[in-house]
Amino acid sequence: MARPREFDEETALEAAMNCFWAQGFEATSVRDLAEQMGITGASLYNAFGDKRSLYRQALAHYLITSVRDRVSRLERLSPVSAIRAFFDEVIERSVKDKQRRGCMLVNAALELAPYDTEFQKIVSEEMVFIETFFRRCVAAGQRDGTISANRPAAELAKLLLSVLLGIRVLARTRPQRTVLEGAASGLFALLKTTP
Amino acid sequence: MARPREFDEETALEAAMNCFWAQGFEATSVRDLAEQMGITGASLYNAFGDKRSLYRQALAHYLITSVRDRVSRLERLSPVSAIRAFFDEVIERSVKDKQRRGCMLVNAALELAPYDTEFQKIVSEEMVFIETFFRRCVAAGQRDGTISANRPAAELAKLLLSVLLGIRVLARTRPQRTVLEGAASGLFALLKTTP
DNA sequence: TCCGTTTTAGAGCGAACGATCTAGAATGCT
DNA sequence: AGCATTCTAGATCGTTCGCTCTAAAACGGA
Numbered sequence: 001m002a003r004p005r006e007f008d009e010e011t012a013l014e015a016a017m018n019c020f021w022a023q024g025f026e027a028t029s030v031r032d033l034a035e036q037m038g039i040t041g042a043s044l045y046n047a048f049g050d051k052r053s054l055y056r057q058a059l060a061h062y063l064i065t066s067v068r069d070r071v072s073r074l075e076r077l078s079p080v081s082a083i084r085a086f087f088d089e090v091i092e093r094s095v096k097d098k099q100r101r102g103c104m105l106v107n108a109a110l111e112l113a114p115y116d117t118e119f120q121k122i123v124s125e126e127m128v129f130i131e132t133f134f135r136r137c138v139a140a141g142q143r144d145g146t147i148s149a150n151r152p153a154a155e156l157a158k159l160l161l162s163v164l165l166g167i168r169v170l171a172r173t174r175p176q177r178t179v180l181e182g183a184a185s186g187l188f189a190l191l192k193t194t195p
Numbered sequence: 196m197a198r199p200r201e202f203d204e205e206t207a208l209e210a211a212m213n214c215f216w217a218q219g220f221e222a223t224s225v226r227d228l229a230e231q232m233g234i235t236g237a238s239l240y241n242a243f244g245d246k247r248s249l250y251r252q253a254l255a256h257y258l259i260t261s262v263r264d265r266v267s268r269l270e271r272l273s274p275v276s277a278i279r280a281f282f283d284e285v286i287e288r289s290v291k292d293k294q295r296r297g298c299m300l301v302n303a304a305l306e307l308a309p310y311d312t313e314f315q316k317i318v319s320e321e322m323v324f325i326e327t328f329f330r331r332c333v334a335a336g337q338r339d340g341t342i343s344a345n346r347p348a349a350e351l352a353k354l355l356l357s358v359l360l361g362i363r364v365l366a367r368t369r370p371q372r373t374v375l376e377g378a379a380s381g382l383f384a385l386l387k388t389t390p
Numbered sequence: 391t392c393c394g395t396t397t398t399a400g401a402g403c404g405a406a407c408g409a410t411c412t413a414g415a416a417t418g419c420t
Numbered sequence: 421a422g423c424a425t426t427c428t429a430g431a432t433c434g435t436t437c438g439c440t441c442t443a444a445a446a447c448g449g450a
């Protein structure tokens with residue numbers, strides 16, 4: 001019943017995601033958002049609540065379409081290939097990202113998570129999710145002998161996560177392929193068992 | 196000549212540094228700054244210029260007292276010890292940092308560097324400085340046989356820098372010692388040559 | 391068709407923002 | 421002592437902020 005919405009909510013949310021992703025939470029104004037989303041301020045508040053709530057939904061959208069999607073696509077690959085492909089995709093994205101937006105999860109981890117327990121939980125859980133994916137890959141790789149078994153899988157997973165986050169940080173100031181690829185290939189050389 | 200300043204500039208700059216460090220550039224207001232620095236807005240603008248200029252000086256102060264100081268202290272240690280001590284200090288700081296301020300350089304890299312060429316240059320040069328320190332250590336370690344010579348020192352230095360930055364990101368949401376130490380010890384186990 | 395509901399557009403709210411201006415107080419130099 | 425200069429405190433500038441209000445427009449159901 002009643003008047004239906006004139007705009008597509010997902011399209012608008014994606015536009016909001018791109019704003020927050022590129023400029024962060026504080027530096028993005030509600031007026032910027034409304035303009036990029038193609039709606040008025042009133043419609044924005046009607047459909048998404050306040051600015052903080054919109055950010056939460058935009059971040060959730062990012063995590064689903066970016067992190068979760070990648071993990072579920074790569075899960076079927078062999079352990080080493082899955083990890084390698086994960087880093088390749090991230091590096092490829094980073095190099096091509098002219099806006100230097102980096103990773104919205106990392107951005108949220110630095111801008112909002114430290115002071116905000118709700119975002120702290122969201123970010124923390126997502127990082128644990130990535131770490132768990134790495135841990136599964138490492139454990140499988142250690143079983144089939146393609147990954148060094150010197151250290152426990154849980155530890156190497158934390159190392160992989162750190163390098164991933166580090167690459168994301170580097171990409172925002174030095175997005176040259178040689179820099180990012182250098183870190184990744186150094187990591188893989190040490191991680192793989194020398195046959 | 197003329198009336199001298201009533202406040203100590205370095206003390207005030209340190210207070211400003213702590214504000215920006217903890218809350219970032221956008222989220223810190225000039226009124227916050229003036230209050231924490233113990234001076235009025237007019238004095239702030241007189242002594243340090245506008246907000247952006249004050250941030251630049253605060254960041255420079257951070258880099259000198261934090262990054263440069265650490266590197267020059269550790270430079271005299273043996274290669275492996277120097278790298279290990281570098282990470283130990285960062286982890287120790289991160290675990291004890293109740294405010295979860297993280298590393299101001301990393302914060303600047305994410306908040307300001309992507310849109311601002313001046314800060315991009317500052318951040319980029321400082322990261323190159325750290326990377327160069329790591330490269331010197333790795334090269335020396337490879338010469339004396341304590342560090343794996345499988346890969347070029349420049350590559351392993353990029354790996355070390357990435358892990359360092361990654362730990363700094365992790366620390367802002369999951370500052371538990373096991374998490375940070377896990378990543379570091381995994382790295383060192385793979386980096387060292389197995390005697 | 392008319393009512394109830396929800397949407398739209400746009401004006402406008404009070405508060406906070408970065409930055410500056412005005413006075414007057416405090417110093418060094420001559 | 422008198423002057424030029426630079427400091428301090430506090431009010432205040434215009435702008436922008438997040439958010440809400442008003443009123444008209446657009447639909448579904450009775």
